[in-house]
Amino acid sequence: MLSPPVYRSASTLTLLPAYSPRQQARPSSSGSRGSTEHVFFIKDNKQRTCATLKLFSSAPSPNSSPTFLGGDRIAGSLALSVSSGERITEVSIEIRGEIVGRPLEDGWLVGKRFPFLNIAVPLWSKTESSLAPSGSSRWPFILDMPKTVALPDPDNPRTAQNYSLPQTFLERNTDATVNYYLSVRILRSARLFREDNRLEHETMFVYVPAVRPDPPSPLRQLAYQENTPIPGPEIDLDGWYTHPTVRMKGTVFNNRKVEIHCAFSLAKPLCYTRGSVIPCSVMYFCQDSQALNLLCTPSTINVSLHRRIKCLSLGDASVVDDVEEIAQAVWWPAANGLAQRPGTLRFDGEIPLTKNLKPSALISQFCLKYFVVMSQFNVTGFSPSGSAQPLIQQEVQIGTIFAKGPRARNYAPPS
Numbered sequence: 001m002l003s004p005p006v007y008r009s010a011s012t013l014t015l016l017p018a019y020s021p022r023q024q025a026r027p028s029s030s031g032s033r034g035s036t037e038h039v040f041f042i043k044d045n046k047q048r049t050c051a052t053l054k055l056f057s058s059a060p061s062p063n064s065s066p067t068f069l070g071g072d073r074i075a076g077s078l079a080l081s082v083s084s085g086e087r088i089t090e091v092s093i094e095i096r097g098e099i100v101g102r103p104l105e106d107g108w109l110v111g112k113r114f115p116f117l118n119i120a121v122p123l124w125s126k127t128e129s130s131l132a133p134s135g136s137s138r139w140p141f142i143l144d145m146p147k148t149v150a151l152p153d154p155d156n157p158r159t160a161q162n163y164s165l166p167q168t169f170l171e172r173n174t175d176a177t178v179n180y181y182l183s184v185r186i187l188r189s190a191r192l193f194r195e196d197n198r199l200e201h202e203t204m205f206v207y208v209p210a211v212r213p214d215p216p217s218p219l220r221q222l223a224y225q226e227n228t229p230i231p232g233p234e235i236d237l238d239g240w241y242t243h244p245t246v247r248m249k250g251t252v253f254n255n256r257k258v259e260i261h262c263a264f265s266l267a268k269p270l271c272y273t274r275g276s277v278i279p280c281s282v283m284y285f286c287q288d289s290q291a292l293n294l295l296c297t298p299s300t301i302n303v304s305l306h307r308r309i310k311c312l313s314l315g316d317a318s319v320v321d322d323v324e325e326i327a328q329a330v331w332w333p334a335a336n337g338l339a340q341r342p343g344t345l346r347f348d349g350e351i352p353l354t355k356n357l358k359p360s361a362l363i364s365q366f367c368l369k370y371f372v373v374m375s376q377f378n379v380t381g382f383s384p385s386g387s388a389q390p391l392i393q394q395e396v397q398i399g400t401i402f403a404k405g406p407r408a409r410n411y412a413p414p415s
Contacts, residue, residue: 070210
């Protein structure tokens with residue numbers, strides 16, 4: 001088994017924000033959408049350069065890790081210098097993807113590995129060619145990165161299930177990673193080189209899947225296009241998902257019991273591109289107008305985006321199950337007339353999504369999910385009754401490509 005990667009080297013990985021294929025789709029002569037050239041030198045045990053690997057990727061600079069977007073072709077070349085009397089028996093490249101559960105022991109990575117992708121491509125083999133490489137040889141290559149892979153179902157290993165490839169995932173505070181590697185292997189005659197008959201090079205690269213949400217409703221697209229407020233759930237019925245009404249009970253100032261009904265809505269589709277926002281809406285109903293105005297304000301609404309990373313046990317490594325709050329929603333009073341009806345208050349809101357969010361992922365042993373969570377008010381003078389569990393928890397998807405049509409706008413007032 002290969003030793004786990006050294007974590008310190010992962011700090012050079014560059015993860016891309018949301019992107020538009022049309023803007024970046026500039027085919028090069030190499031067959032790859034990327035135009036950044038990366039050069040790697042392969043040396044023997046005497047530190048002599050024996051081969052040179054070149055890759056073309058969508059990375060922002062040659063010093064960044066090679067980056068391939070969903071739909072890209074991995075293009076490059078391998079140049080090999082063969083000395084006089086040297087015999088080459090095989091030259092090949094390999095793409096590998098794996099999940100690593102990584103408990104730490106004294107700062108070293110000792111996690112178990114779960115491979116989910118392995119594509120080996122021979123560039124030259126003596127079994128297929130009678131003309132052995134000599135002098136300077138060069139092999140260009142173009143590899144198609146698959147968008148999906150078939151793996152055994154964890155709940156039913158006898159059946160296979162298709163999974164979309166996840167994005168590279170490597171964070172210091174999470175005990176599970178998703179890594180991709182491109183490896184070069186050069187085999188030389190064992191009789192001539194004995195223990196130095198194998199030259200290998202492995203480089204880690206970043207993979208970003210193409211995950212595009214469906215377009216929003218026509219009315220919301222029109223609002224984005226004309227820079228007007230997006231219509232709420234009471235107007236754009238097809239443009240919102242409204243959770244079943246929940247009731248919040250409690251006591252105000254230790255002597256008045258109140259019950260507030262809440263209708264919480266999220267803009268459809270429930271998939272949002274990182275670097276944009278999640279539009280929200282909430283409607284409150286209460287017969288006690290004084291309590292309603294006290295409890296229901298933009299600063300007391302408690303809605304946030306949570307991320308859950310789960311990795312099933314890999315061998316004897318522990319199960320990873322991490323939940324983290326990612327962002328808080330921002331709220332403001334709704335502009336339409338419903339906000340003025342007695343006993344009713346409505347607020348518009350949005351959850352900002354940073355550009356470096358990892359997209360949702362589910363592949364056999366590993367899943368990365370997002371949930372919009374609504375919790376109880378946190379207001380001085382109000383004591384909620386019942387459990388402290390979230391009132392609402394709705395799963396949403398995070399994508400990497402903007403939906404077709406006008407981009408989502410940010411409507412939150414300046415802070």
